[in-house]
Amino acid sequence: MKHLIMIERGFNRVGDTLGALASLLFLLLLLNVVYDVVMRYVFNDVSIAFQEMEWHLFSAVFLLGVPYAIKAGGHVRVDVFFERLSHRHQAIIDILGAVFFLLPFCSLVTWYGIDFAKESYALGETSGDPGGLVYRWIIKAMIPVSFGLMVVSGLGLIIHALNTLFHPQASSLDQDL
Numbered sequence: 383m384k385h386l387i388m389i390e391r392g393f394n395r396v397g398d399t400l401g402a403l404a405s406l407l408f409l410l411l412l413l414n415v416v417y418d419v420v421m422r423y424v425f426n427d428v429s430i431a432f433q434e435m436e437w438h439l440f441s442a443v444f445l446l447g448v449p450y451a452i453k454a455g456g457h458v459r460v461d462v463f464f465e466r467l468s469h470r471h472q473a474i475i476d477i478l479g480a481v482f483f484l485l486p487f488c489s490l491v492t493w494y495g496i497d498f499a500k501e502s503y504a505l506g507e508t509s510g511d512p513g514g515l516v517y518r519w520i521i522k523a524m525i526p527v528s529f530g531l532m533v534v535s536g537l538g539l540i541i542h543a544l545n546t547l548f549h550p551q552a553s554s555l556d557q558d559l
Contacts, residue, residue, distance in 0.1 A: 386545050393538025397453025400531060404447040411439035430513040438521045445528035452484070452535035469550065473543035480536045480543075488532040495526030 414435050421427045450456075464472060503519035 386541055387549065390538060390541045390545055393534065393541060394453060396531070397450050397535055397538060400446050400535075401450035401454070404443050404450060407439055407443045407446065411436065411443060414439060430509070430511045431515050434509055434511070434515045438515065441521055442524055445524050446531070448528065449531040449535040452532060453538055469546055473546040476543040477540055480540050484536040484539075485533055488529045488536065491529040492526045492533065495522075495529060499523035499526060 414432060418429065418432045418436065421429065421432070464475065467475070499519055499522040502522045507518040507522075508514065508516045509518065
């Protein structure tokens with residue numbers, strides 16, 4: 383019993399860390415956008431690199447925020463029906479959804495995304511715009527990293543659901559920690 387709860391806490395720490403990192407990157411994105419707007423409209427100066435950094439940061443926020451959303455229960459499902467079910471039935475749906483949809487899809491994207499990023503790195507891919515960002519492989523590498531972390535969050539979701547099924551008192555108390 384204690385082992386599953388300890389494992390769940392470990393997965394939760396990973397998810398919480400990703401949520402904090404996504405929040406920090408969002409603040410950097412906000413600062414980047416403010417800087418870009420001020421430079422454009424006050425000083426009539428445009429930086430292609432800062433414009434590209436906006437979509438790089440937005441991508442990182444989204445890609446790192448999704449594993450946190452899975453951990454926090456903010457992922458997509460039909461909540462109108464789901465919330466009306468017992469905790470036991472919710473746990474069963476979470477397990478089935480993770481095993482049959484989340485884990486296979488995220489594993490495939492991770493697997494094929496690695497080659498996508500490696501190819502970008504091998505080609506030395508950079509921005510097509512003059513003054514744009516170099517090392518495009520970094521943002522492309524975020525795809526397999528993020529989907530791999532979604533697999534980790536999915537495993538955490540399964541363990542949480544198992545704790546809910548087999549140790550409902552311990553699992554409900556642990557949610558508040």
